[in-house]
Amino acid sequence: MKPQRLSKYNFKNKVLRVVSRIPWGETLTYAQVVYLAGRPKAYRAVGNILSRNFDPKVPCHRVIRSDGKIGGYNRGAGFKKRLLQSEGVIFRPVGSENGVVNR
DNA sequence: ATGCTGACGCTGG
DNA sequence: CCCAGCGCCAGCA
Numbered sequence: 712m713k714p715q716r717l718s719k720y721n722f723k724n725k726v727l728r729v730v731s732r733i734p735w736g737e738t739l740t741y742a743q744v745v746y747l748a749g750r751p752k753a754y755r756a757v758g759n760i761l762s763r764n765f766d767p768k769v770p771c772h773r774v775i776r777s778d779g780k781i782g783g784y785n786r787g788a789g790f791k792k793r794l795l796q797s798e799g800v801i802f803r804p805v806g807s808e809n810g811v812v813n814r
Numbered sequence: 815a816t817g818c819t820g821a822c823g824c825t826g827g
Numbered sequence: 828c829c830c831a832g833c834g835c836c837a838g839c840a
Contacts, residue, residue, distance in 0.1 A: 783821030
């Protein structure tokens with residue numbers, strides 16, 4: 712077992728792990744995830760990582776924007792919203808598209 | 815090694 | 828509420 716260097720090498724891994732621990736029906740913002748992963752200012756990178764993640768073990772649809780908007784999804788934002796709604800996440804109809812998570 | 819990319823966040827208009 | 832601009836960072840070609 713090699714000592715795990717959390718500085719950068721594990722960042723992606725850590726992010727995926729954090730996301731995979733989000734309970735059913737719960738949501739976290741990108742900022743929260745990145746904070747838990749230890750890089751409070753790397754929210755940009757998280758988007759990159761999640762966009763490339765296709766592992767079903769990682770419920771990346773539970774990660775939303777800090778302003779409450781849904782954000783993007785590699786399978787389509789609409790699909791992401793449906794998934795969240797089916798998990799009981801309440802959306803407040805705002806604007807035309809995105810909608811805001813009620814919390 | 816270098817430069818561009820993007821599922822973001824925040825402020826200002 | 829919507830749009831534009833700037834900052835920030837790890838991944839990837």
